[in-house]
Amino acid sequence: MPELVAEIAGQYPDADARLIEHAYMFAAYWHRGQARRSGDPYISHPVEVSVTLARSGCDVPLVCAGLLHDVIEDTDCPIDLLRAEFGEEITALVQGLLTLHKSGSLDTAERRVLILKLADRLHNMQTIRFVSPAKQQHKSRETLEILVPLADRLGLDTIRTQLESLALATLYPERFTVHSGLARSLRISRRVLAISTVLLPTAARARWLEEWTAELHALPDRRTRARFTLQLLGGMTRLAVVVRRTNTGP
Structure with a gap:
């Protein structure tokens, strides 16, 4: 062990x-003989997920679900065997994550299933260099747009910070260095802008936020980033009107 x-x-x-x-x-x-893209034994992934959950203070059923979260989806393990060995609560958590993967809907998932999803994504982001560049970009954008706000909403500050730093470092490797002062300044500015995009049409939010994030990374210091953020906030209402007019046409 x-x-x-x-x-x-x-x-x-x-x-x-x-x-x-x-x-x-x-x-x-059940994961015997399986390997990650990195070449590591597959079991290393559920172990890391469970460690994240334990260090976040999660209960034992959720830590166990972290270890077991891929046995139904990625092995031939019968779900009835999982239920017989670990009971309904742990099995429901594993099934909940599988359902979440298939539906993509965060709205109806149990809180603990959402936490399991975040821990799963965190380790996948930590090993993201082993997937294709296109998938790296897609997963990093999804992490910034959906999972970082989710971690924030759930009060998981450590996981949120790690997810955000890893995603930004993947999207902007030439601009982003994970130093605490820089990361904190960028994080604050980006979170303020992310909140303010609620004024924009839903379909336009991700594009504008990505563009602003790239511009933030190009700015030389905290004061300049703060000024840039304030200027954007001041013009957000006007931008929202223009974007909505453009989308609806004459």
Whole structure:
């Protein structure tokens, strides 16, 4: 059993620790022979997801679901066996994530399923260099537009910060260096602009926000970025009117 699993299991009472260890052994068995694009054994992914969940203070069923979250989708494990081994609660969390992957709708998902989704995406972003450039761009934009605001709404500040930094570094490698002062300044400006885009038509928000983010990264210092942000905010209402007129035509 990996040291990381022993570490997180040690945070919980004995019975819970044994359940976490059992979830690891179960997942390792069903993912045996599988590998990530990086070449690492596939089980390394659910382990990292569960570590993120444990370090975020999540309950034992959710930590176990982190270890088990891909066994139904990516192996031949019968769902009835998963339910027999781990009960309805953990199985429902795994099924909830699978349903979320298929539907793409965040509105009806349980809070813990959303947290599982964020932990899953975090490790995928940490290893994103192993997928195609097109997929890197797509996943990074999706992370900034959907999952970073979700993490913010759920109060998961550490996960939110990591997701945002990884996505920005992927989209703007020549402009973005993950230093705390720069990252914090960019994050604040971008969050303010993201909130203000509510005035724009939904279909236009992502395009404008991406363009403004690129411009923010090109600016030399915090004061210039703050001035740029204030100028955009001052003209947001006027821009919204123009964009809506353009979209609706004469």
